[in-house]
Amino acid sequence: MQITGHMIIGQQLVRGAAGTQLAFNPATRQDLQPAFGQAEPADVERACALAEQAFDAYRATTPAVRAAFLEAVAGNIDALGATLTERAMAETGLPQARLEGERGRTVNQLRLFAKVVRDGHWQGATLDSALPQRTPPRPDLRLRKIPVGPVAVFGASNFPLAFSVAGGDTASALAAGCPVVVKAHAAHPGTSELVARAVQKAVADCGIPEGVFSMVHGNGRVIGQALVANPFIKAVGFTGSRQGGTALMRTAAARHEPIPVYAEMSSINPVFMLPSVLAANAEALGAAFVESLTMGVGQFCTNPGLVIGVAGPGFDRFAAAAAAALQAKGAGTMLTAGIHDAYESGIGRLTGADGVQVLAKGRPEGAGCAAQAALFRVDAATFAASHALQEEVFGPASLLIACRDEAEMLRLAAGLEGQLTATVHCTADDHALAARLLPTLERKAGRVLFNGFPTGVEVCHAMVHGGPFPATSDNRTTSVGALAIERFLRPVSYQNVPPALLPPALQDDNPLGLARLVDGELRTAV
Amino acid sequence: MQITGHMIIGQQLVRGAAGTQLAFNPATRQDLQPAFGQAEPADVERACALAEQAFDAYRATTPAVRAAFLEAVAGNIDALGATLTERAMAETGLPQARLEGERGRTVNQLRLFAKVVRDGHWQGATLDSALPQRTPPRPDLRLRKIPVGPVAVFGASNFPLAFSVAGGDTASALAAGCPVVVKAHAAHPGTSELVARAVQKAVADCGIPEGVFSMVHGNGRVIGQALVANPFIKAVGFTGSRQGGTALMRTAAARHEPIPVYAEMSSINPVFMLPSVLAANAEALGAAFVESLTMGVGQFCTNPGLVIGVAGPGFDRFAAAAAAALQAKGAGTMLTAGIHDAYESGIGRLTGADGVQVLAKGRPEGAGCAAQAALFRVDAATFAASHALQEEVFGPASLLIACRDEAEMLRLAAGLEGQLTATVHCTADDHALAARLLPTLERKAGRVLFNGFPTGVEVCHAMVHGGPFPATSDNRTTSVGALAIERFLRPVSYQNVPPALLPPALQDDNPLGLARLVDGELRTAV
Known part of the structure; x- marks a missing residue:
């Protein structure tokens, strides 16, 4: 696969018109070809509008469809093989073994989230029965979690695969049912393009609405801020510096509708x-x-x-x-x-x-x-x-x-x-x-x-890669592991909803086979 | 019980020295006695410092102790009987039946959270086994949720009992293991004092550290802001106007360490x-x-x-x-x-x-x-x-x-x-x-x-009293129902912690009898 310098906006390859930027090889201190066209604010607007258009259809997909899509992304990244790791080596100076390991972690992470989607604990399904004889009568109440909406993801410099275009933030947001717009990190634009096209191909192959994934190149202070300020964006995932993270926090808090920023920023461990x-x-x-x-x-x-x-x-x-x-x-x-x-x-x-x-x-x-x-x-x-x-x-x-x-x-x-x-x-x-x-x-x-050392972050159910400020912007969560999906969900309660209109997670016969809290008692799937 | 006009700071009755304020009867448009001494910023600092001192001991209490404390608070509020409802009637113009109903809801809410504490789903206990043979070996990882720290609660004008001093925010924060500092609403200071003393008595009777509960009277723009800005405070619960809620959001975002604000603000339903x-x-x-x-x-x-x-x-x-x-x-x-x-x-x-x-x-x-x-x-x-x-x-x-x-x-x-x-x-x-x-x-x-009307908010497991901005400041949560406890928790991961040092929720023999996610499978209590 040839790197072209284009951005991925839905199913379109788009050439950014706000100047160009070359990648840089830190080992040789030499520029790398080709030039990457940089986004204008209108590109961000288009990507976000497409994400919004895709949201309702994407969140309505079954767990099976969404899990298969995540697995297709993983398969496409694997299929990039040495094309991906060689470009990543040139752009980051990281050694081959590390990047092959990181590629493995990235695809395993996508596959873990496929399992998480199928297991469905993230839906938080909770049912309280009607009590018509009580004074006053208690209505039938059912709760599930739904995705928050389109998510902005900022690739990290230090994990060009596992915390970048299809890394933990993207995987957990897609698993939750949220479309994603990625701002690629300028330190590895070619790696980003390769991965973005792998995601884009999975979107097409799985019949997912095209707006579910876009990726733009551009300056963080202009394009990154425009992305966080866009009204269609409902949450932000970021790994990087304290200065960068707190700047995004300020933008998110100043919006007409403030949104959560999950920024992993700095730690001396x-x-x-x-x-x-x-x-x-x-x-x-x-x-x-x-x-x-x-x-x-x-x-x-x-x-x-x-x-x-x-x-x-x-x-x-x-x-x-x-x-x-x-x-x-x-x-x-x-x-x-x-x-x-x-x-x-x-x-x-x-x-x-x-x-x-x-x-x-x-x-x-x-x-x-x-x-x-x-x-x-x-x-x-x-x-x-x-x-x-x-x-x-x-x-x-x-x-x-x-x-x-x-x-x-x-x-x-x-x-x-x-x-x-x-x-x-x-x-x-x-x-x-x-x-x-x-x-x-x-x-x-x-x-x-x-009795160990903190490097090495396991991707599993019991991991917390998070912590109080300034380590992160939000200590209620983790950016690594299964629980990361919760960042992109919110609970909704359904009262006396006619059975014909109830979402599958909350139907009486539990067609998804979820573990559910019923009248305060946990019931595992029948 | 005589209303004195004092504030409750730990086990002390403190007379606020920043002027006085009388309650007001909206039905007669007449002032009510006695005068309530208003807090100075130093009173807030003392209450918050006491809360911080109490935090580690309080969060280490067993679920049984914490649940019994919540039930003691409920019992003490019930025991106030007509003294409480009569004062609340005078201060709010609400009718007796409504306030008796609201008192019932308030104590039931405390008792629901006692059950929630005992059930322990809030701990989110998750265990991933060590895999020593894997390359690289996987460590033993265990996750639980712990309380965030002292919480500031702002009483609401429209629920002088159920969303005020010992209302839903206070009950869920205490259940989570967080000390609480309440700013009483100026519309019902006498009702607030009565309830605060009921809580204070339960603290003493149950042997809970005194700093777990304080209540101050004072101006929202000065004392309320000082409370949210206090570095010991780690989260805020508020029900009131959009103007008041967004002012607290700005203060919380501008702190050296930003903190979450759970403000329920406005809705046209x-x-x-x-x-x-x-x-x-x-x-x-x-x-x-x-x-x-x-x-x-x-x-x-x-x-x-x-x-x-x-x-x-x-x-x-x-x-x-x-x-x-x-x-x-x-x-x-x-x-x-x-x-x-x-x-x-x-x-x-x-x-x-x-x-x-x-x-x-x-x-x-x-x-x-x-x-x-x-x-x-x-x-x-x-x-x-x-x-x-x-x-x-x-x-x-x-x-x-x-x-x-x-x-x-x-x-x-x-x-x-x-x-x-x-x-x-x-x-x-x-x-x-x-x-x-x-x-x-x-x-x-x-x-x-x-096929119903939205008034009437059931306190149960499947309730969401929340929603996107501007209905609330944070749509990931609810301020009514069992799930409200999650606002005041954060996850912590424990890696290779020696068995002797593991918290009970995560010990191999599961002494608390919790439902736990073990290697990705949900196991209900043995």
Whole structure:
């Protein structure tokens, strides 16, 4: 399949007329062909109007049809094979194995949502029987969840497949019954076009209304804002910077009809090393931590940016082992020149900061947008007093924080901002301290994990990739895993609706075989 | 129990020092004793700090303890007996039977949430087993929902018990495990004090941390805004005007950490009368409609403010019957002088509007804040062209809209703003038209009902009292019924947490007997 530089608006390939943009290879610092035509606001309007036109027909599709459509998207992405991964490698600097793994995750995610659609727990089917003899009589009431309407999705730079055009936001919105308009990330426009055409082909092959999927290229400040401001759009999915996410939040809140923004923005993912585990295992933990930190050149939302322990020999041994491991790490190519520049500037800020000690740096820079890993150390009081030290440095850098004692560690935990993850390393001897820490970490993070590292986000039913602000814009939800579908649903109650007019999920004979809450009791499918 | 004019801050009775305010009897237009001391911002800060202090201990209580606490609150409110209803009558002008009914609803609501807490579906317990043999290995992942933190609740003027100090917002927040700080409505401060002391006594009797409940009196623009801006507050429940709700939304969005606002604001609750049902039953429907319209002097959020039909003999007969019934209705006392003034001004606006015909007015005003019912008629084209005609007139006024044909009726439905309810009256002969209308009404309203009137909101599992903006600030939820608890919860994922540290909801042996989703399969309690 040839990349053409077109946008996908329903079944049309459209050439954006607001100038052109080339993709960029961060490993070679060279531009890539072809040129991508950029959207004008009218392109966004057309995509959104098509999405609105498609909405009622799409949400009325049966679970079987919608699930088959998601599976067709997955199959078409698989069928792109090396064409897709090679272009993604050129656009992102990510290695082949990582991109093949990410492609697998992307199609598995689509297939998980096909299963979620068929299972139907998302419908929230709830029935309360009429009580005609009661004073006053109780009507027949039935509740289900319906999709909110067309959804705007912003592709992420750091997951060109799994969190981009047909990634988690798109998959969960389509599963919910919402048409999607994607703004492709400028860091991987060719990858985006390939995936968008795979989706478009599935739309045609499955007889889905064409407006269910569109993708535009364009400037975030103009085209991204126009998309969020469009009155047909009813929710937004975004993964990116805090600055970008909060700008979209402001636009969404200022609309005539405010809409929810699900923005996954920034996290420094604290790792707590408790005293007994350090006494037992400091060296191995130091080395394992550096593996997590430098994997994918540290470009994961869940990268461990803070390690917190009580000062003492165990923490010193951990620090020495981590420093030794990090010094041996080669420089890796970052996703974009902008991310690389921001990393360099973050490292510069930490290197010069009062009270911050440089423990180690990785092997020096190579060609292209290569990043040198870095490890710093600071005491807890200095950290707590500095807002700058608490900001995310996106990339393979981390800060070790030495606390005077357990009480200072607990206070430090209580003072943290919202996070995607919080990690505890401990042995059974540390459980009393861990039990004191856990209630704080639950309040700070969407996922609390023990004796592991936060990189690696499983796509399953029990995953939460979310957390309090500023990790995300909305802590009631997750952007990874089955529960992500709930972001794009709202409940509707049906009172005394004639049986002939009831939706299948709420009909007496339960034709979809759903688990339903009936008069307060959960009934699994007959 | 003597009303003292104090506020309730934890276990303290506190005299607000920012001036005093008297309650007002809208039936006699006379002030009521005693004077209520008004809060200073420091009182709000103290209440919020106490709530934060209480949060971790309160959310750690077992479902049994929390349910017993809710039941103790209900029992204490019941025990207030006539002291409560008499004061509420004096402060609101509502009749005794209505307030006794509302007290019953309030305590039943608390008891429903006690059952909801015990059932535990709200915990959303989800377990995905470890797959150590997989490449890469899958960790053990478990998810539950936890409360978001202290919640600010604003009492509503029109439900001095069921949507005020211990009403639906407070009951669902306490059930979720969130401490509550109430700003009492100035229209019923004595009623508020009585109920707050009933809650406070239950806190003490049940050994709940005192900060779990506080209530302040004060100006909404100062004290209400200070409450929403307080960093310890993590969510807001509000029922009131669009102006008040959107002001709180702006404050919440402008915080360093934005928080969700659940504001139930305004709705005109369209009622669609389809042709066959009018042919069969126009007179009886006209009379029944007027009963719903004038009940409680029209002061319900779900009051039927619009009736829409196709012009013709059936619609004319309906209009004539409604006009005749309305002319016989006496004037009723409204809740406050402010509401009465707003109603008078709304009626004045409709009476003078181009193309609007006055069909009937009720019997003229009596003493006090008495409101004369009113019925208007307009054609659909005039209605669609006028923004002013689409605004809520809170009180016993309604507008009949005559459409040229079914197509115009469908277009009118599609052009409506978000509503709490949408109603269809039909016979089987109308089902084809109803089926075309229903997908639009689902998108416009939180509850769609057939062959009834929207007043009367059942407190049950399948109720949605919510809907798209401007009916509410957040259409993903309901403020009435069991599902209201979800407003105050957020999911947390636990990865490889040692069994000794797992919360009960997620322990292998399921000590709470919850229904749980295990590896994607729903398992009801063993």
